[in-house]
Amino acid sequence: MSPRVDCQSASVDCKELATHIRRHVLKMTHRARSSHVGSSLSIADLLAVLYRRILRIDPAHPQWPERDRFILSKGHGAAAVYAALAELGFFPVDELDTFYQNGSALAGHITHAGVPGVEASTGSLGHGLSMGCGMALAGKQDARDYRVFVLLSDGECDEGSTWESALFAPHHHLDNLAVIVDYNKIQSLDRVENTLTLEPFAQKWTAFGWSVREIEGHDLGEIEATLRALPFEKGRPSCIIAHTTKGKGVSFMEDSVFWHYQAPNTEDLRRALQELEAIA
């Protein structure tokens, strides 16, 4: 097995999907004048690898019982997941235009109702990991080999419920469960370190009984190699702390609290798309 070669070839189609996701996210948040563009750009590379290379899913059969389950626990990053699902063919790309609009299925926080491919509705933080634990436990009980992936924000690690689940999963040896933390180090009002320090972050997960790896969350090759190595240890849930940059891919949005809530205006959108074009 030669994961390096595998990942290099993977990088091409993942990079393409990541760029598509970013382009959609910018257009969607611009059109909707909605928040969370930075949070959505932050996870574009993680999602691209997951959806293109890792998740065992079938867009034609979204309820396939053997499918891997992906939960976006940071529900405010919905635009990026909707974009990935549309690009994969779960629903028409045109539908992304309805994001945030009256009568749309595509709520600002990820919702399952009427959206094929979405496993769980979230938006209030600290819910996704519990549901993921339940899905992983059910999988073990039924001797199914599907896996469960839960993408957390760093901010939602302030929630006590996240740590209730962090205790639960190792106790029950849920090695079919993987947490990915989008550790972009900025939350709603301020930087994580100025709000509630998470460090030593990896050690916390380790101490709770998780098998932990830290990665560069925008390195497509590293993301894929890491996800392909799951579970990191038999009998333990895996935690990937992905060091990311909020607003990644658009220079003037990167690493800025401002772009947690700010929606791109017409000029912002033009400049952002131009930048994406240049690196594509």
Added chain:
Amino acid sequence: MRTAFIRALVELADSDERINLVVGDLGYKVVEPFGERFPQRFVNAGVAEQDMTGIAAGMALCGKVVFTYSIANFPTLRCLEQVRNDVCYHHADVKIVSVGGGLGYGALGMTHHATEDIAVMRALPSMTVVAPGDPIEAELATRAIVEESGPAYLRLGKSGEPRVHGSRVSFRLGQAIRVCEGADITLIATGVMLWNTVQAAERLARGGIQARVLSMHTIKPLDEAAVLAAARETAGIATIEEHGVIGGLGSAVAEVLAESSELRVPFKRLGIPSAVGTLIGSQEYLRNAYSLSVDGLLNSLHSVLIPRIAHRVYVSAAGA
């Protein structure tokens, strides 16, 4: 009641492999029969009700029927948002069981008095709310909520509740059981107040007032037809519940009466007054204090409801 519940659940789980029980580190000497018989389908989530509820929802989304179990307010209020979002929004097949609904844990203090749970759970979309009136109803309610797919809240008493029914009572969700016949007034009881209500009705009968007693075990969906029939056919209605007077059975019945334009019937909610409960004591002691004992119920009925209907009761008795 909790024993009747667990016995029914074990029987159900024998023939239905989807059934799981997830507890929040409570249920000592209650839940063991399930855990011993189905170790793979029994989970103690620890003292972590939010996680317990989210886990249950996740399992349900993978095809399981999951009972969560704890006492007093822990499986409802502590994890209310998980109940709302994870369970109700996903229409997950999760059945929330609370033991000690009302004042069952009276001496343990205010934290253990479940006195707003019906109101809160009733307000949640797609949530069925059931408070069985005796051990027989508890068993039948357990079976009924499994048959009906989707979220349900089962509010149980604790232990030692007297049996009101013979074993052959007909039980359907959303359908009140007429426990006593009477044409003068209607007493609508839910949950653990059923026994005292029946006792009060018998005492009223001795005084010449025939009370219809309804066991309103399902508060949502409410048996509106039974409420309207009571309003048409009897001269007054009282609701009786071991729950705050705001938002529970009394409010549910009042909503039906208020929206029925043609009916004007004297009506009284009997329950726990809306004030922070600083009283400590046994369930019996607290029932006395809140006028929910048999004597207390009779006093309330005689002082606030019966005077308003005396004329109609008299006419009805004379006409009979």
